[in-house]
Amino acid sequence: MGQSSQTLGGGDEEDLNTTTNGPQAEATESKSKKLKLVPLIFLIYFEVSGGPFGEEPAVKAAGPLLALLGFIIFPFIWSIPEALVTAELATAYPGNGGYVVWAWAAFGPFWGFLMGWWKWISGVINNAAYPVLCVDYLKILFAAFNGGPVRSVAILLYTIALSYLNFTGLSIVGWTAVTLGLVSLAPFVLMFFFSIPKLKPSRWGVLPQGDMDWSLYFNTLFWNLNFWDNASTLAGEVDNPQRTFPRALLCAGLLTCVGYILPLLAGTGALELNRDLWTDGYLAEAAGLIAGSWLKYWIELGAVLSTVGLFEAQLSSASFQLLGMAEIGLLPSAMAKRSSYNTPFLGILFSAGGTLLLSYLSFTTIISAANFLYSCGMLLEFASFLWLRRKFPALKRPYRVPTGIPGLLCMCAVPVAFLIFVMTLADSAVYVLSISVTVAGILGYFLMKTCKKRNWIDFADGIGESENRNDAQSVYEGLLHSQ
Template sequence: MPRSPMSSMSPEFQIHGHQSPRAGGGGGGASQSKELPENMDSLIDLGEAVLPPNPAAKNPNKLTLLPLIFLIYFEVAGGPYGAEPAVQAAGSLYALLGFLIFPFVWSIPESLVTAELATAIPGNGGFVLWADRAFGPFCGSLMGTWKFLSGVINSAAFPVLCADYLARVEPSVASGTPRYATVAGMNLALSFLNYTGLTIVGYTAVALGLVSLAPFVLMTAIAVPRVRPARWLTRGRGNNWRLFFNTLFWNLNFWDNASTMAGEVERPERTFPTALLSAGLMTSLGYLLPLMAGTGALDAPQDAWGNGFFADIAGSIAGRWLKYWIEVGAVLSAIGLYEAQLSSSAFQLLGMANLRLLPRIFASRAKWFLTPWAGILASSLITLAISFMSFNDIINSANFLYSLGMLMEFAAFLWLRKNEPNLKRPYRVPMRLPGLVLLCLVPSAFLIFVMAIASWKVFAICGGLTALGIAVYYMMAVCKSRGCLAFIDEEETNGEIGTGDA
């Protein structure tokens, strides 16, 4: 998780084929050309919502390339906010090397895996569909638990961050009832924006991205005459490697999150690889260039590089006007991060409902906007509840769960490549199986390292949440067998996922 302007908390606390019988989730690929049935009795109109088979197939407002680029960008980064502690932890040299090398170690492998699987199985639900197809519904459900909880917990930080920045202008927002009202109001307003449609969210992300990145482009350009390359070679003293690696991980993960919305993307087999490549370049340069400008133009002490220090750098280089712009950009970036993560979480629940892992209410869509209103509501309520809690061990736990999910995702990728070689893959990682094992091995080793340095509280929390996820899976199975809850019929799901079958 982010990748984000987490100036209110230290990243040290943030580590954060053929159609299978089960492959039935949300609408992408082949399902996009599938007509809705003439017998409209197969749709259940609740006035507020329309239930599947697949209303996305009739949705004219598909995500195109540009909005998808910025949604992926906000899933991952949202700007260089939050990168400063890497300098604080290990000095200029290691920070620059970290943001130069780490994308090759982590971001590129995750992006390649996402590109292949999102184009081969381009349905809503993303990684849940991949785990379900490879290992069965139990693993699909467990993947959904890990990734969903990780995402909604991470989302809770962004309204809090907005309140922190607003408190600099209006001190009364810093505590008490005004703060609670601000956080709740931000959650409500941002959730409603998400409800109005993924296309609106996508183009909002474009606008937010351009406005929040612009001050860093200006800062970098203005800093060029003052840059002294020798400053880039400064090594830190008393280096905090745990903080350093946590910062890199926090700022460069979540490349697979947009896959949960693949059923809403126009021509995902072409759009996803291009969007991932473009967002990857934008993210890498968006971190590296401001860090080069800041470390090269100023002789700031190592311990000054805390969260939010980019605003001070901008003020020293160009004046207070740019400092204020970067602070406003932090709020805008937090809004973009919240919107992208909420969309991902809501469409993940929709995909899980289409797989019959959750009740069909989560597959229902708003009548006017075709957004998964139940998923948005559930995600927003959980995020709102967590917004008023202490984040230290919870954020660590969220990223621990994310790491577990990524290990399963890499395993599903390798399993599908080995056992379903004839699965149509519009984008295919150009490697044979031994090379793919090596591609996944390096980031997997890092994931294991991230989990190994977690505290005993994190192990306890994650163990409890995993047990809860397992209990939910078996409870859903009992509900299906006894008819306690309404689930999508199995025949409704057949053929709805674009599976890339030959």
């Protein structure tokens, strides 16, 4: 088993040397299309952040001091643990499917399917926020986007055009993310430097005057700093994932923190505080007041471009998650079929369709619903991480969080407590929606199981066939064989 795992886990050169010229050429071509480090950094960056667009409500909810502290402290208690879990498990199971495979390896196919359902639905809901956010920025410049048919058509065209871009290839999406990231971040760096002569540090220490909106505050922090594990669903498309993933997560984390803190320091430190103004899109207005209208328009453009990157990254992870679930036998094999561009066209179609249906909800509702369902999945993900460490300590982990079970329990305790806290902030509508989605997922699992058992639909012969796996390494090998 050790020799097999080495061959499967990291032996690109060994595999190529044992093939004939035809397969060797095909493997070389496939490898050349794999995601490299820089595109993966920006894909993760757009999975999580995409820039400071959308951080403004934290100031409205809690004032400058708590907003700044939130974006400084929250990465340590939430983002870093989530990124460490992702780094360890994505390198131990470097294939498509990500957290679905982790939950399956830990607790079996039912929990793997439910994990995939929760995360896919939350991702689709989350992705529905980006057309809304884009149009919200555009309406500052063009009043026609405030509502009516113009707004509806804009959301429709946005979704269709970007879904087609996603269809044309993951490598294109990755390098598009690099370009969009650099263009959208640049004006905020300029905003900070232009703000330096006007900064008054005393403004950063202002406590909230009036009511605190804790629900808005924590949901804004959570929404802006989660989804570190999303890129794991396309690990099979990454060049040398055991080495590339940890490095990409580290770089994306630094980029994300700087991208949030600099404009927040500039906007709150250089201008008199009016909490009511700090709504989605206000950073552009603040930049205009600090440096002039030219920077305001650049940030408006950057906001639109950022939503493109956010949409593309989220759609890629959602579609490759469905492909990965099909490859291991949890969804019909048709979902694993790829287009001529090597992309999961059915996964893109289903994910984009769900996004379009939900794009007409309010932005706040979208965030709350996505956070709750994502929290359900993250609780299962942390449990899977801890259980795999305890049950399979000898599993090959190219990157390993450098601590034992007691340390891991401490590392996971704070984010788990925060997840539960965020879930208690949801209103009754979110609870009803989440329970309904969960019930639908359970019914979906048994429907898939029945279809497979009675041969109504074709399923891949993958690791999803077995109800009870006693060896996580065989899960790992089965996944890699299915790629």
